[in-house]
Amino acid sequence: MNSKTSVSNWGNYPHIQADFKPWPLPVNPPKIARGMGRCYGDSALAENIVDTRSLNHFLDFDSNSGLLTVQAGVTFDEILQVFVPRGWFLPVTPGTRFVTAGGALASDVHGKNHHKDGSFSDHVVWFELHTASGQNLRCSRSENAELFYLSLGGMGLTGIILSLAFYLKPIETAFIRQHTVRCENLDDTMAGLESYGNWTNSVAWLDCMAGGKAFGRSILMLGESAKLPELSPKQAQNPLKIHSTKGIPFPIDMPSFTLNRFTVQAFNQVYFHKHPKGSQDSVVHYEPFYYPLDKVLGWNRIYGKRGFTQYQLVIPHQDARKGLQEVLELLAKRRMSSFLTVLKIFGEQPENYLRFPKAGFTLTLDFGISSSLWPFLNELDQVVEQYGGRLYLTKDVRMSADFLRRTYPMAHRFIDKLKELDPEGSFRSLQSERLALHS
Amino acid sequence: MKKNILIVGANSDVAQSLARLRAENGHNLWLTGRSLEALEPIVSDLRVRCQVEALPFIYDAESTVPEDLLLALPGLPDEVHVAFGYLGNPNGIDQASEASRIMTVNFTAAVLLMNSLMHSFIQAKKQAVMVGISSVAGDRGRKSNFLYGSAKAGFSAYLDGLRNFGYAHGIHVVTLKPGFIRSKMTAGLPLPGPLTATPQQVAKAIEKAVRKRKGRVYVLPIWQAIMLVIRTIPDFIFKKMNL
Numbered sequence: 001m002n003s004k005t006s007v008s009n010w011g012n013y014p015h016i017q018a019d020f021k022p023w024p025l026p027v028n029p030p031k032i033a034r035g036m037g038r039c040y041g042d043s044a045l046a047e048n049i050v051d052t053r054s055l056n057h058f059l060d061f062d063s064n065s066g067l068l069t070v071q072a073g074v075t076f077d078e079i080l081q082v083f084v085p086r087g088w089f090l091p092v093t094p095g096t097r098f099v100t101a102g103g104a105l106a107s108d109v110h111g112k113n114h115h116k117d118g119s120f121s122d123h124v125v126w127f128e129l130h131t132a133s134g135q136n137l138r139c140s141r142s143e144n145a146e147l148f149y150l151s152l153g154g155m156g157l158t159g160i161i162l163s164l165a166f167y168l169k170p171i172e173t174a175f176i177r178q179h180t181v182r183c184e185n186l187d188d189t190m191a192g193l194e195s196y197g198n199w200t201n202s203v204a205w206l207d208c209m210a211g212g213k214a215f216g217r218s219i220l221m222l223g224e225s226a227k228l229p230e231l232s233p234k235q236a237q238n239p240l241k242i243h244s245t246k247g248i249p250f251p252i253d254m255p256s257f258t259l260n261r262f263t264v265q266a267f268n269q270v271y272f273h274k275h276p277k278g279s280q281d282s283v284v285h286y287e288p289f290y291y292p293l294d295k296v297l298g299w300n301r302i303y304g305k306r307g308f309t310q311y312q313l314v315i316p317h318q319d320a321r322k323g324l325q326e327v328l329e330l331l332a333k334r335r336m337s338s339f340l341t342v343l344k345i346f347g348e349q350p351e352n353y354l355r356f357p358k359a360g361f362t363l364t365l366d367f368g369i370s371s372s373l374w375p376f377l378n379e380l381d382q383v384v385e386q387y388g389g390r391l392y393l394t395k396d397v398r399m400s401a402d403f404l405r406r407t408y409p410m411a412h413r414f415i416d417k418l419k420e421l422d423p424e425g426s427f428r429s430l431q432s433e434r435l436a437l438h439s
Numbered sequence: 440m441k442k443n444i445l446i447v448g449a450n451s452d453v454a455q456s457l458a459r460l461r462a463e464n465g466h467n468l469w470l471t472g473r474s475l476e477a478l479e480p481i482v483s484d485l486r487v488r489c490q491v492e493a494l495p496f497i498y499d500a501e502s503t504v505p506e507d508l509l510l511a512l513p514g515l516p517d518e519v520h521v522a523f524g525y526l527g528n529p530n531g532i533d534q535a536s537e538a539s540r541i542m543t544v545n546f547t548a549a550v551l552l553m554n555s556l557m558h559s560f561i562q563a564k565k566q567a568v569m570v571g572i573s574s575v576a577g578d579r580g581r582k583s584n585f586l587y588g589s590a591k592a593g594f595s596a597y598l599d600g601l602r603n604f605g606y607a608h609g610i611h612v613v614t615l616k617p618g619f620i621r622s623k624m625t626a627g628l629p630l631p632g633p634l635t636a637t638p639q640q641v642a643k644a645i646e647k648a649v650r651k652r653k654g655r656v657y658v659l660p661i662w663q664a665i666m667l668v669i670r671t672i673p674d675f676i677f678k679k680m681n682l
């Protein structure tokens with residue numbers, strides 16, 4: 001029974017051998033909870049892992065308020081399957097529905113509506129936490145409040161989240177009224193994101209390879225939950241249709257050179273020009289709008305066996321223009337390419353321990369793992385820090401302990417409180433060790 | 440028609456998959472387990488997910504008298520699944536209590552409960568379906584788990600007889616023989632993929648057996664072939680084998 005399991009998260013890097021057991025089987029500390037493993041790097045990886053997918057029960061739903069209580073291993077995919085037909089949707093969703101509710105809380109996930117609705121944690125009313133002392137504690141903004149706030153975006157370091165309650169939001173249809181705008185350069189892109197800030201959902205797909213006058217060009221996608229009269233007759237036949245539960249499996253690990261500057265440039269060129277100048281309106285299902293990549297199961301294999309990482313940064317508004325320009329210029333200068341580059345606006349969010357979002361622009365880049373990547377990301381770090389930015393822990397696989405402390409003003413307090421609550425450091429991940437969060 | 444379905448031993452992964460599948464079909468579920476606390480999330484899940492009636496009941500194969508369970512139920516169920524079992528320690532021949540527990544749970548308790556239910560169905564003139572989850576381990580005793588296997592062999596023989604007995608009363612009995620199942624009972628064990636069913640596959644096999652009024656059912660057809668081979672090996676060879 002003690003055979004080790006080979007495990008890695010979505011980035012396929014790093015790979016480790018772990019003792020991997022489903023909750024509630026006993027697992028020796030130090031350990032870490034892991035759900036769907038959709039974080040990209042070394043969060044939720046440790047020698048001893050508690051698999052929370054066995055916590056897969058729905059516990060309660062109040063159809064008046066929309067308050068849903070689930071065990072922590074229930075996935076967003078399941079929630080949509082059950083509740084979309086009844087006219088409810090997730091309050092916040094990341095770009096994949098293959099995450100657990102517990103993971104969404106521990107990673108404090110955000111979506112295209114952050115500037116309007118905040119991140120997932122903002123919709124959570126309470127959760128039950130299995131702590132280092134073996135107690136199961138109910139935590140909310142009024143009960144065990146300190147543990148509550150520490151655990152939002154706390155990367156599972158305060159304990160194992162067993163269940164949680166959060167509000168779903170009512171929808172009239174499962175469709176999205178989409179407005180697409182082609183932005184011809186970085187100024188255009190940033191101004192677009194700002195001026196369309198009254199839309200609930202907004203995100204820009206950015207062509208990081210374009211230079212000259214087209215530097216920073218993008219396709220800006222805006223969306224609003226569609227009302228019944230807005231649907232086409234065909235859509236209106238099943239207005240609360242759920243997503244397709246069948247995906248196309250990605251067949252093989254592609255060779256690591258599949259995504260290089262030339263293929264990415266070619267793809268970007270085609271994708272950008274697929275959108276006509278100006279803007280377009282359409283009504284689309286939530287699946288292609290929120291989860292375009294979920295359709296291809298295992299799309300991470302396009303990066304090959306070496307794996308990949310995402311680098312997600314946020315830079316506050318005042319220096320965002322300068323910061324983003326420097327980041328993108330550095331990319332070109334170092335001849336690096338990012339296949340999927342996404343820019344969006346974060347709304348105001350009070351500083352809270354390790355929670356990532358803060359008002360400003362957030363840029364996501366992804367890179368295949370290679371030896372030249374690490375020095376390059378260190379260079380990017382300097383730009384990010386210079387402009388008051390920071391990086392998202394759920395994507396991170398390599399930031400330094402010092403960098404975290406310099407860019408997260410509450411990191412020290414997180415470390416101190418964690419030590420107070422759990423002197424032994426019972427819950428640890430490779431990431432928390434790397435970031436020296438138990439010292 | 441909306442049925443009331445009783446699953447005795449509802450905590451296992453197979454039973455939970457079965458309950459989910461039957462709730463998705465719109466039926467009400469009555470679930471039993473040894474602790475209400477453990478059943479609570481399971482019944483809540485069925486209520487929230489499938490919007491059916493789901494009720495928890497205490498039943499402990501080693502201590503509950505079948506009549507007590509029947510009294511606690513809101514009425515007679517339309518469909519019964521006896522899904523509890525105890526694998527036990529395969530090397531438990533020097534532990535009388537272990538051997539006794541294996542016999543009690545897998546055979547005696549299952550038989551007494553199904554007797555009691557059959558009797559009630561006949562008295563009420565109710566046409567019901569009863570499913571007993573036995574095991575391929577009962578097809579021939581092997582040294583690796585013959586205590587469990589012999590109890591299941593007895594249970595399989597009992598189910599054959601009960602099916603024969605119930606026929607005249609319009610009561611159908613299914614004998615289900617799963618092979619390896621990927622579940623929390625076998626988490627971490629190296630199981631051979633092609634021979635291992637998921638709890639969802641087992642649940643579907645049960646639903647199909649009930650719908651089509653099948654008698655004996657192997658979840659994966661390959662197990663029928665494997666057990667045929669195992670049964671036909673002459674004993675003078677079999678006794679020397681490591682199975």
